[in-house]
Amino acid sequence: MNSTPLLRVDGLTKTFRMYHLDSMLHAFEGVSFDLHEGEFLLLRGHNGAGKSTLLRTIWRSYLPVGGHVWYRSNHGDIDLANAADVDIALLRREEIGFVTQFLNARPRVAAQDIVAEPLLLAGTSQPEALDQARHWLDQFGVRPELWRAYPSTFSGGEQQKVNLARALILPQKLLLLDEPTASLDVGARAALVRRLSDLKAQGVAIIGVFHHPGDVAQLIDREINLNTKVVADQSEEEDNVAL
Numbered sequence: 001m002n003s004t005p006l007l008r009v010d011g012l013t014k015t016f017r018m019y020h021l022d023s024m025l026h027a028f029e030g031v032s033f034d035l036h037e038g039e040f041l042l043l044r045g046h047n048g049a050g051k052s053t054l055l056r057t058i059w060r061s062y063l064p065v066g067g068h069v070w071y072r073s074n075h076g077d078i079d080l081a082n083a084a085d086v087d088i089a090l091l092r093r094e095e096i097g098f099v100t101q102f103l104n105a106r107p108r109v110a111a112q113d114i115v116a117e118p119l120l121l122a123g124t125s126q127p128e129a130l131d132q133a134r135h136w137l138d139q140f141g142v143r144p145e146l147w148r149a150y151p152s153t154f155s156g157g158e159q160q161k162v163n164l165a166r167a168l169i170l171p172q173k174l175l176l177l178d179e180p181t182a183s184l185d186v187g188a189r190a191a192l193v194r195r196l197s198d199l200k201a202q203g204v205a206i207i208g209v210f211h212h213p214g215d216v217a218q219l220i221d222r223e224i225n226l227n228t229k230v231v232a233d234q235s236e237e238e239d240n241v242a243l
């Protein structure tokens, strides 16, 4: 394993502008940590502490207002906070995975094809990709009758299982998990923990938010507790207006 961190988050700060209130809302401020290959970092904090926002800022759905997210990619070091969209798109395809509790089900695409897609994009042959897709659907407890069906009609838990099978079929270098166990039954939770444990052993670095952190207790190397810094400067804004 490389002793240089895979990820160095430095002074990361995210503020939302609430246009309708003419105020700012601080999601988190000055967050810094290093993450090495094969490490599992748990994000803690109460509702609204900024856990999902931090994951989404690293994933670059959100642009931070300050700080850096240095990432050691296969193409060289890159600051995810300032990288071009085209570079972010490449990293999302090849190196960084993000799993939420929601499946973005596409109309008329079968579950097994959704799961196989990352392998096909990586050059795996179709028969092999479909074999692996069915293996992972089975591991997460999706019934064989559903493998060729469209997930848009699946139950919430079944959709989540398809989501996980797709997201975890191909080892990434960095995996961001936002409450991936939220709607899973016991069997699927156990399958997820086994898969995460294997990926971690292969050197995948993981940052996760879990509603029940006990599910992944044996995987956790470190924890960060985010303080709530919700400062809607409404009174200042009103003062300014008064002035």
Ligand SMILES: Nc1ncnc2c1ncn2[C@@H]1O[C@H](COP(=O)(O)OP(=O)(O)OP(=O)(O)O)[C@@H](O)[C@H]1O
Pocket (backbone or CB within 6 Å): 016, 025, 026, 027, 045, 046, 047, 048, 049, 050, 051, 052, 053, 054, 230
């Ligand atoms: N797009 C947005 N626009 C404005 N405010 C937002 C946006 N996304 C999140 N927030 C606010 O940022 C704060 C942090 O939200 P976030 O979802 O990151 O919290 P969390 O720690 O994941 O909470 P929970 O445990 O409830 O899921 C909240 O006060 C939320 O209202």
